[in-house]
Amino acid sequence: MAGPILVWGAGAIGGTVGAALVRAGHAVVFVDIEAEHVAAIRDPARGLAIEGPLENYTIHAPAFTPEALRGRYARVLLCVKAQHTEAAARALLPHMAEEGYVVSLQNGLCEPIIAGVVGEARTVGAFVNFSADWLAPGKVLYGGRGAVVLGELDGSESARLESLHRLLRLFEPDAITTPNLAGYLWGKLGYGALLFAQAVGEKGIADCLERPELLPMWRALGGEVMRVAAAEGVVPRGFNGFEPHAFAPGGTEAEARASVAAMVAFNRPNAKTHSGIWRDLWVRRRTTEVDAQLAPVAEAGRRHGIPTPALDRLIGQIHECERGTRAMDDANLTEMLPA
Numbered sequence: 001m002a003g004p005i006l007v008w009g010a011g012a013i014g015g016t017v018g019a020a021l022v023r024a025g026h027a028v029v030f031v032d033i034e035a036e037h038v039a040a041i042r043d044p045a046r047g048l049a050i051e052g053p054l055e056n057y058t059i060h061a062p063a064f065t066p067e068a069l070r071g072r073y074a075r076v077l078l079c080v081k082a083q084h085t086e087a088a089a090r091a092l093l094p095h096m097a098e099e100g101y102v103v104s105l106q107n108g109l110c111e112p113i114i115a116g117v118v119g120e121a122r123t124v125g126a127f128v129n130f131s132a133d134w135l136a137p138g139k140v141l142y143g144g145r146g147a148v149v150l151g152e153l154d155g156s157e158s159a160r161l162e163s164l165h166r167l168l169r170l171f172e173p174d175a176i177t178t179p180n181l182a183g184y185l186w187g188k189l190g191y192g193a194l195l196f197a198q199a200v201g202e203k204g205i206a207d208c209l210e211r212p213e214l215l216p217m218w219r220a221l222g223g224e225v226m227r228v229a230a231a232e233g234v235v236p237r238g239f240n241g242f243e244p245h246a247f248a249p250g251g252t253e254a255e256a257r258a259s260v261a262a263m264v265a266f267n268r269p270n271a272k273t274h275s276g277i278w279r280d281l282w283v284r285r286r287t288t289e290v291d292a293q294l295a296p297v298a299e300a301g302r303r304h305g306i307p308t309p310a311l312d313r314l315i316g317q318i319h320e321c322e323r324g325t326r327a328m329d330d331a332n333l334t335e336m337l338p339a
């Protein structure tokens with residue numbers, strides 16, 4: 001018997017997926033460092049409410065802060081921001097069953113960090129692009145469906161991958177498995193670079209991507225990530241409108257414009273209008289995942305001798321926004337246009 005599923009990080013992503021699994025009849029235990037959020041989830045009078053245009057429901061489940069958790073678990077869904085990966089992996093390690101695994105429902109290249117703590121054999125990869133926002137203790141917005149992809153780090157098919165796939169299809173019926181997880185994670189880094197740029201302005205994702213004057217910047221940012229990915233030996237995969245080949249060397253302006261238009265169409269109906277990075281900067285007033293997501297791409301670029309001027313400018317602006325020396329302004333994006 002696999003036992004309850006442990007969701008470590010019960011915010012936007014962990015809360016949405018965990019609640020769907022509870023609703024489907026699975027035993028789920030939530031862990032989060034936010035004591036108020038934990039108290040709400042475990043309170044029979046409150047619980048965890050999932051809100052939004054797709055569904056509205058409330059679940060109740062055991063929830064703990066990390067210090068209060070007891071027991072060992074075979075299936076762990078790790079759903080913290082990328083910069084908290086190592087600390088969370090170290091904290092959850094004593095709670096892992098010997099034959100258990102951790103699956104990363106995160107943006108960025110978190111799997112090697114997790115593997116460094118729990119072991120490669122106990123790490124499973126995932127890529128998620130659905131949209132959610134943590135709104136308040138016990139309250140999460142599920143804003144829109146998006147790609148969910150699972151894969152073993154060595155690309156193999158395994159019994160645990162198959163059973164994890166069955167499990168996550170209870171949340172997203174179109175979830176798939178892949179032998180090329182790295183391709184999806186690098187694809188998301190390319191798309192993610194565009195989302196980081198959205199975060200320094202006022203307009204939401206669809207309105208920002210739609211600004212025609214910004215196409216050269218989307219091409220520069222996407223192009224740099226795709227070039228570094230290729231140097232890393234990765235073949236990036238597309239999803240939800242993002243077409244890696246349109247941004248890679250050889251991709252034309254018309255192809256990039258078409259991919260951006262497809263991303264706009266995907267994001268337009270979404271109830272989550274702004275990226276998680278934008279919310280970190282201007283709503284949650286906290287540091288973003290920039291140093292755990294974009295900085296490693298620029299560093300890899302330097303190792304391979306690939307210049308990343310567009311990423312460097314963007315990373316610089318995000319740092320200024322984090323420090324409070326740059327205000328949210330749509331003009332920030334025009335300032336970053338390539339010369």
Ligand SMILES: NC(=O)C1=CN([C@@H]2O[C@H](COP(=O)(O)OP(=O)(O)OC[C@H]3O[C@@H](n4cnc5c(N)ncnc54)[C@H](OP(=O)(O)O)[C@@H]3O)[C@@H](O)[C@H]2O)C=CC1
Pocket residue numbers: 008009010011012013014031032033034037066079080081082084087088091105106107108128129130131132133134272276289
């Ligand atoms: N939200 C979205 O739509 C999408 C997010 N992602 C990715 O998913 C990952 C999770 O993001 P998201 O759910 O939005 O983030 P949230 O901040 O909403 O949720 C993460 C939760 O984990 C808590 N936490 C932080 N450190 C620890 C720890 N050591 N142990 C336990 N809990 C901890 C956080 O608390 P605190 O707030 O105090 O830090 C927070 O409650 C990120 O990598 C993100 O980029 C991917 C696709 C879409």
Ligand SMILES: CC(C)(CO)C(=O)C(=O)O
Pocket residue numbers: 107129130131132146195272274275276277
């Ligand atoms: C893609 C998106 C916007 C969720 O859809 C995201 O990953 C984020 O909020 O950081």
